[in-house]
Amino acid sequence: MEGKLNQELKSSFDHAILPLTSLTSGKCVEVASHIYCLCIKIVNVCFIGNPIETSEWILIDTGMPKSVNHIMEFAESRFGKDNKPKAIILTHGHFDHVGSVIELVKKWDIPVYAHTLEMPFLTGEKDYPEPDGSVEGGIVAKISPLFPNEGIDLGKYIHELPLDGSIPHMPEWRWIHTPGHTPGHISLFRNTDHSLIAGDAFVTVKQDSLYKVFTQEKEINGPPRYLTTDWQKAWDSVKKLQELNPKAVITGHGLPMFGEELKDSLQHLVTEFDKIAIPDYGRYIK
Numbered sequence: 001m002e003g004k005l006n007q008e009l010k011s012s013f014d015h016a017i018l019p020l021t022s023l024t025s026g027k028c029v030e031v032a033s034h035i036y037c038l039c040i041k042i043v044n045v046c047f048i049g050n051p052i053e054t055s056e057w058i059l060i061d062t063g064m065p066k067s068v069n070h071i072m073e074f075a076e077s078r079f080g081k082d083n084k085p086k087a088i089i090l091t092h093g094h095f096d097h098v099g100s101v102i103e104l105v106k107k108w109d110i111p112v113y114a115h116t117l118e119m120p121f122l123t124g125e126k127d128y129p130e131p132d133g134s135v136e137g138g139i140v141a142k143i144s145p146l147f148p149n150e151g152i153d154l155g156k157y158i159h160e161l162p163l164d165g166s167i168p169h170m171p172e173w174r175w176i177h178t179p180g181h182t183p184g185h186i187s188l189f190r191n192t193d194h195s196l197i198a199g200d201a202f203v204t205v206k207q208d209s210l211y212k213v214f215t216q217e218k219e220i221n222g223p224p225r226y227l228t229t230d231w232q233k234a235w236d237s238v239k240k241l242q243e244l245n246p247k248a249v250i251t252g253h254g255l256p257m258f259g260e261e262l263k264d265s266l267q268h269l270v271t272e273f274d275k276i277a278i279p280d281y282g283r284y285i286k
């Protein structure tokens with residue numbers, strides 16, 4: 001019975017009864033040369049490619065369920081009709097990052113890459129721990145038990161990222177293991193100009209506040225609280241990213257951040273992580 005109820009609750013999430021969206025939904029920003037960040041409702045999707053020099057492009061993450069049309073429309077306007085990406089790279093497998101991946105790979109028939117430790121959640125072997133509605137935080141944290149936590153099965157489409165840190169079809173980039181939010185969470189870093197795609201290793205909006213998610217008011221935060229299970233690893237991951245000295249960042253949620261603002265905010269987050277990011281109470285607090 002409880003299972004059935006959960007299903008019903010989750011399908012009401014699916015049908016967008018919950019008013020989770022933002023003022024920047026549908027807006028796209030070219031964050032650095034040939035890196036496009038598209039906000040769909042409350043989550044960012046990245047398109048990497050130079051349509052003038054080459055027709056090749058890559059998609060990073062796939063947003064929430066029902067984002068396929070938004071993604072296809074933007075891709076067509078930027079990279080041309082019937083020009084599918086070379087691959088999809090996943091920062092991690094949470095529902096708001098893989099929501100449209102199954103539909104997209106069925107349409108495009110292309111490989112998907114993720115970290116080895118994220119594989120169990122992408123091959124149907126394991127579910128993520130349930131979101132923690134009891135964690136210290138705002139309304140989004142309270143309703144988070146409605147969010148799906150089930151793993152998905154990408155079957156033959158899913159591949160492990162190369163162990164040497166390289167990313168297929170992205171020669172200027174490397175992946176960085178940034179666990180804590182999930183075991184196999186990765187960030188992507190472009191060596192040539194220090195651009196960073198950080199997934200949910202940290203975010204630039206207070207993701208547990210319904211109001212701030214809607215307005216997208218800029219404010220550096222740790223990973224979304226209700227889904228983060230290892231806070232020490234999450235802290236170490238943020239330190240690792242700060243040491244890379246990023247000049248521009250796209251996080252999974254919130255607006256892009258640049259230059260001095262990014263530098264100062266990251267320094268603040270690293271120093272005060274126990275106060276800013278780690279909740280005072282919750283199921284995953286030791």
Ligand SMILES: [Zn+2]
Pocket residue numbers: 092094181200224227
């Ligand atoms: Zn996440």
